Amino acid sequence: MSLTDSQKWLILTGVALFGLLLYVLAPVLTPFLVAAALAYLGDPLVDKLEARRLSRSVAVVLVFSGLIIVLFMIIAFLVPLLQQELAAFIRKLPSYIDWLQGTALPWIKAQLSLDAPSLNLDSLKQAIREQWQSVGNIAAGVMGSVSRSGLALVGWLANLVLIPVLTFYLLRDWDVMLARIRELIPRRYESTTVRLARDCDEVLGAFMHGQLLVMLSLGTVYAAGLWLVGLEMALLIGMLAGLVSFVPYLGFILGMLVAGIAAAIQFQDVIHLFYILLVFGAGQMLESFLLTPYLLGDRIGMHPVAVIFAVMAGGQLFGFVGILLALPVAAVIMVLLRHAHERYVQSELYADAVESERDG
Incomplete structure (x- = not known):
């Protein structure tokens, strides 16, 4: 059964209000989105453990503990190594600039027969030499900038605490929430909505x-x-x-x-x-x-151009939250477009167009 005009306007109004709400609440949505992503990743594992006759609570505790352990192992192993490499790169930037100024640029000008003026990058090298120590220490730099604002520090700590708490509760109640959402779907649209x-x-x-x-x-x-x-x-x-x-x-x-x-x-x-x-x-x-x-x-089948556009558009509209949501939303839109294409191919409008082409 097709939607009436009032129903279509109601859906469009709801989508517009949801977008406006997302825009307004974007600064506080990051921990909820990260927690939802972690819960979505962990739910299949919880379901498999439940199939082995474990209770939902025990399965959630096991999966949640595994996620926390993996996350801390990655942070403990990768972050110090990346910090060391980044600090070493910054220390060597002056020598890289010397190579660029003394070797690369003259070679490029000789190959292309350019008569461009030489670049004097001494001031840039001096600034790097003076600042590399403060720039190289990532952890100190981040904590220093955060600690300058008490409100920013409180917000950062709140997010750090909220993400595991939200992940645990979302993971525990994931199937219940999906069941509640399914109950809200109008009965005549349930089969189509569930398939989508x-x-x-x-x-x-x-x-x-x-x-x-x-x-x-x-x-x-x-x-x-x-x-x-x-x-x-x-x-x-x-x-x-x-x-x-x-x-x-x-x-x-x-x-x-x-x-x-x-x-x-x-x-x-x-x-x-x-x-x-x-x-x-x-x-x-x-x-x-x-x-x-x-x-x-x-x-997935998403075109590279669509991926790039989705990420850039999400960042432009909603900032970091938009970047987090860009590809999942684009994937959902792609599924809806495929469904719309199937409906169009099965419609009388498409059939009439095919018949008129054959008659012509």
Whole structure:
């Protein structure tokens, strides 16, 4: 049964009000969205433990404890290493600028036959030498900036405490909340809504679980390969390339570009550039032929341009909250568009158009 005009306007008004509410509450939604994402990731594990005749509470405690342990292990292992590499990079920035000013730029001007004026970067090098210690210590810098405002410190601590608390309660009551939402759906739309919700869950599950595993796997592969090459900032560049790989080919291009520049400055030869190309080529082949087909398949199917637009639009409209919501919302919209296309193909309007083409 089709919707009446008043029902359509009611739905549009509800969507508009929801968008306005999201815009107004964006500054306080971050811990709730992070907790909801963690609960969504953990719910399948809880369901599997329940199938083994464990109670929901016991299963939630086990999964929640596992999430906390993994999170702390990642923080304890990666953050100090990344901080050391970033501090080392900042310390060496003056030498990198010397290489750029004395080697790279003259070579580029000679190859392109340019008669451009020389750049004097001495003031920039001096500023870096004076400030690198304060910039290099990430933890001290963050805590120093936060502690300048008592309100900001309270908000930061509140989010830090809220996320695990919210995750635990959302994980415990996840199935109950879904059941309550299903009860609110009008009966005549229930079957269609449930089917769309399952399609959305399949796409979101593929993205949330599969894409995260692909990103972490690629980051590990890139970091290990660059470490074997001998690159000083292997972990930093490898993880950066892995994290941005949710946009197809962006991690490969950005990582190879940054690693190539770092290798040219560090080694100043061609053979290491070839090694860098091998590392990222192997990672790209691993992603294309193993990771993406095995972990993702063709369940997402979002075009790279759509991914880039979704992230940029979400950040522009709602800031960091918009970035968190961009790809999940885009995946849901994609499912709804597929459903709309199916309805259109089955409609009389499409059938009339096909018949008129045949008659013509």
